[in-house]
Amino acid sequence: MLSKRKVFLEKLTEDIYHLPPGYFALVMATGIVSIATHNLGFEKIAYLLFGINIIAYILLWGLNLGRFILYPRAVFADFLSYHTGPTFFTFPAASCVLGSQSILLANQIITGEILLVIGVMSWLGIMYGFFYGMAIIQKKLSLEEGLVGAWSLPIVATFSISITTTLVATNLVKIKEDLLFIALIFFLIGSVLYVFIISLMFYRFFSFVLIQ
Template sequence: MTDSAEHNIDQRPDGRFFLGSLKAAAKGLSPAYFAMVMATGIVSIAAGAMGMPRIAMALFWLNIGVYLVLWLLSVLRAVWFTRQFFDDMLDHQRGPGFFTTIAGSCVLGSQFILISGNYQAAFVLWVVGAVLWVGLNYTIFTAFTVKEIKPPLDQGITGAWLLAVVAPQSIAALSALLAAHWGQPHKLEFNFIALSMWLWGGMLYIWMMALIFYRYTFFRFLPSDLAPPYWINMGAMAISTLAGSLLVANAADAPYLQSLLPFIKGFTVFYWATGTWWIPMLVVLGVWRHVYKRFPLKYDPLYWGAVFPLGMYAASTLQMERAMNLPFLKFIPQYFLYLALLAWLAAFAGLLHTLARQILVRARK
């Protein structure tokens, strides 16, 4: 830091500087920033399931802090920048990012169960996720339906729309984890909620993916169009696989799940196979974007939406292998966990670098 920057900080009241920084952080907060909670949570869960308890616990505590900070900034943004906040919610490109609040809450809830065994906190987060899902689902899609001025398909839809699939699937997964712990009748009720949300998420994926694939293949596609949330194409299928595998594991405790077991197993493998198909495609498109087209690679909060699918693919493949006794898939989760850890570290380093640079810029003003 230069002497002049240090002088500026010394001359500025600490409270005023802090408040200004807080307002700047709240104003610039991306609606999709809770994807960081999703990514950190699922990497923690996968690490815990694969015998890395220290990494899992460290990421768990970090994720609690990240979750609370993001909620604080989100509330402040809604209060201080109300119009911008709700304009984002009604925007075709930025609006779906709000679904990360649902998935982030439920993934953290799953962490509380699998990492610390705290079912009370997990249930509170389940309630938060369910309330947010009802509110955001019908607010955003109703607004998209009735608004008079709408963008054309190639400018309005992105992979971020599939966060609307990830949200109910995260509720399904957390519901199944809660159901496995509780006694009757709540066991039956929460397994039914899990089944219903799993089916709804699958139907929504089919609807949205048809539009996204159409946009891919029949409209001009620029490197700038291939934003990181397109990895949710795979991540939505990975979390659908995880939720389906948990339903398979719970089938013995719910007669209606037992009767649907072949269907659930078949669609779970269908989801896993679809997600697997997307991986080479997304890698090729990433090489085309950054190598062939030389699109600059720099930190963007949307990159957390690319870390999440890698961790979720590791966790979901492991859960499916255990639920369906598929030992020949055992080698996959470990490799993808290492990829997810590397991607998480890269995104976290980018976040720290960006924060440090923003602090220096504000200090020099």
């Protein structure tokens, strides 16, 4: 019995060590489908996916927190990587998508506000830390080697904050205009990021060999 438990714990810690930081994309995708089915009137599917999303978000929170505590060097190595660094933006995006679900499906405004705050605070930290790290990193990759599809995630995270802020604003009349102005700011930031990053992607697509 003890040996089985030991094997299980060893396997769990190994899996936590190798946990990709972009797994919060599961919450993003599930939430998007849930909101879409809600808008189309398929309420049973929407609420089923909402329940799955809550469980997935909590589990991923725990696993990633455990990875940060047990293996901080591995986390920072992923954070300062051209390929895995952008995937950290799945966390603020997932938080905001779940916040939007909470407002639209359960009318839980306070929960939506809390998740929005988590999304904004994590977005600020990741946005500054990642792009600053990429600017000062010593070993830089070429555009051909370093630019991957995950670099579009900062755009997704920024727009998700704008959307959730708008939903929160519709339920807070006293500061509605202020929140809508903040939502507009994030929308414009996302638009600038979109033009910049998508331009680089198009340049990579048409200037470098994609398939060896």
